[in-house]
Amino acid sequence: MVAMSERTTCLVAGGGPAGMVLGLLLARAGVEVTVLEKHADFLRDFRGDTVHPSTLTLLDEMGLGERFAKLPQSRLDTVSLPGPPALTIADFRELKVAHPYVAMVPQWDLLDLLAEAGRAEPAFHLRMNTEVTSLISEGGRVAGVRYRTADGTTGEIRADLTVGCDGRWSVVRREAGLRPREFPVPIDTWWFRLPRKGDEKAELTPGMRDGHFAVVIPREDYFQIAYLAAKGLDGRLRAEGVAAFRDRIRGALPPLADRVDAITSMDDVKHLDVRLNLLPRWHREGVLCIGDAAHAMSPVGGVGINLAVQDAVATARLLVEPLRRGRISGRELGRVRRRRLLPTLVVQGIQRMMHRAVIRPVIEGRRNGPPRPLVAVMNAIPAARRIPAYVIGVGLLPEHAPKWARRG
Template sequence: MNEPLPARTEIAIVGGGPTGLALAVTLASAGVDFVVLDRLAEGANTSRAAVVHARTLEVLDELGASEELVARGLQVTRFAVRDGSRRLLTVPFEALPTPHPYTLMVPQYETESVLLARLRALGGDVHRPYEVTSVVQGEDGVTLTMSTGETLRAAYAVGADGMHSVVREAAGIGFTGDSYAESFVLADVVMDWLPGPAEVSLTFGTTGLTVVAPLPAGHYRVVATVDEAPTAPDLAFVQHLLDERAPGRARVTGLVWSSRFRVHHRVAERYRSGRLFLAGDAAHVHSPAGGQGMNTGIQDAHALGRAFVTGQLDGYEARRRPVAQRVVAFTHRMTRVATTRNPVARGARNLVLPLLGLTRMPNKLATELAELNYR
């Protein structure tokens, strides 16, 4: 069990996921006092996000957490875009101008584990389980009240507490955007997959988008849009889905974990209200196309942490909110192009993408996905 909750701290971080942990490591590295609060008794062991892009690995280099994470992951150097079995475009990562010219495929719980170990090595930890039910700011600080009735006083509070952020609600910050009509299936499986583990496959089809990505230990991540997914997709459902969208290419032999979810594309109207700040999913949510969600959150956290260290808090929103707007717009275009059911639009897409492969566009797409434009 963690140590008792202190009465005061400089920065209260609400949420102990990748964003909150990355912020805590940034602050701990600089000797800034903080408290991380998380409502769960222990970290989630489901994989959820599974992609760590190059820019995030550069940030983790600075935090002393990249080497261990890379050792736990699988390096993939290309994304393949297909319509059925026909390859339309290859997006290469090996030429990226970075020490990490690849996409690292690794379950989110491993990313959290590495960040938590780094935090503990620096003398910090996550206080669990503490559910924050009230956040009230005044001229001289913020009071956070737990479901237990305990309180914590802080000079500042950061909402790294996800889409339904208590901190964002307390700050009165709008979360504008919309949701996609389709539901998304997410499953980690053991299977024989014809393209193999060397690439991430994004497959278009008349019934929806399907992404298959390799993970360590011979597992694969399957993400697919469907009109209405079951609550807990089983092995038979995933096999049928792949038979329909990638016939003859997949034989599923085991189901590790599965879920369904609805996807929104939203950006907070502001990232700061007085002494309250937002980062990660509390500030932006978007389509999983491209796997950029957790990456953008970790980069938010590092930027905000450095802003606290340097005292340049006014620059945080100006630096990071345009990045979220760009990521949301980019992933929304990707999703709409991938999921269109208009036969004319599909035909045009399938004609244009191979032609783009003859230009510098694949390298530009790789740079955008890797978020190297956001340094």
């Protein structure tokens, strides 16, 4: 079945944090915006759950802070690496911000909150079960998208601007002919759940020993575990079977060894092909990529969501007037990359350093725990913990909601 052609001012591909924030901000400015999300709902596990201090401030500015605070969540105020010797690398309590912690909230709850806020805006349109399949090009300019719904209906939506917020495997990026530069990454990640007892403290402390590296992320009623190992190892792990995988987790996380039987099969373990890349150019005429579509991030530091949201805020602020005019130039689209490039490069540089200096030596069995010189410096100068806390929690160029998007 073929649907009629439609029109909107801004078409956003992807209903993740960047797409939903961008759509809501533009709608509050009176810009007609349509967000297409290919899934039927937001209930997908093992997505990033970190909501950082700068994003919490943004939610306050948008009048959503009180509603967000009511969501089930755990709060982390430090990030530590186990020893010997142990090391606290970031202490968010040292930050002079309204929310000196990272909120661990299932991403679907955050997206549902943004969708609910969007429904209050007449210019905001969210369409689930609708997947972008290709771009419409006219006269060398992207003029919208073609889509397919879950029931097989196809159609097209024309737009003054199409924004790719559709992640590291972005269809918009591919169809626009934008090619990212890939950086070498030594790791992949395997996600799974383990039970959590109600009185266990919410901590984000990795296990680093005997060639194993795992990160414990507390959710309200269970632990979400990220097991990091050498890239390309997925086939071997699955061939070894679930019993061998449980042994790996016992080695990485001895305090949780008594519950690894909760991993009933390797079907409970989800593989993430970790990528670290950057688009040299984020736009073509009529189309722009932001968030993971423009710069896929390593899971180190959990900063991918924060950067994507800040991309969205900058995009809304910089492009709202051209969108109101109904014509947006490539020069204006290029302002988004110029604004957001430095924070992206700095974080990716830190992640690449962490891969080389911390993670690779551990997964290769050459060292347990963090490098001793780093431990010595951080322990000798406790105030140094503020630097990674600021980079992780706030960022080098925090974005704030424009006045026209603020509520309450």
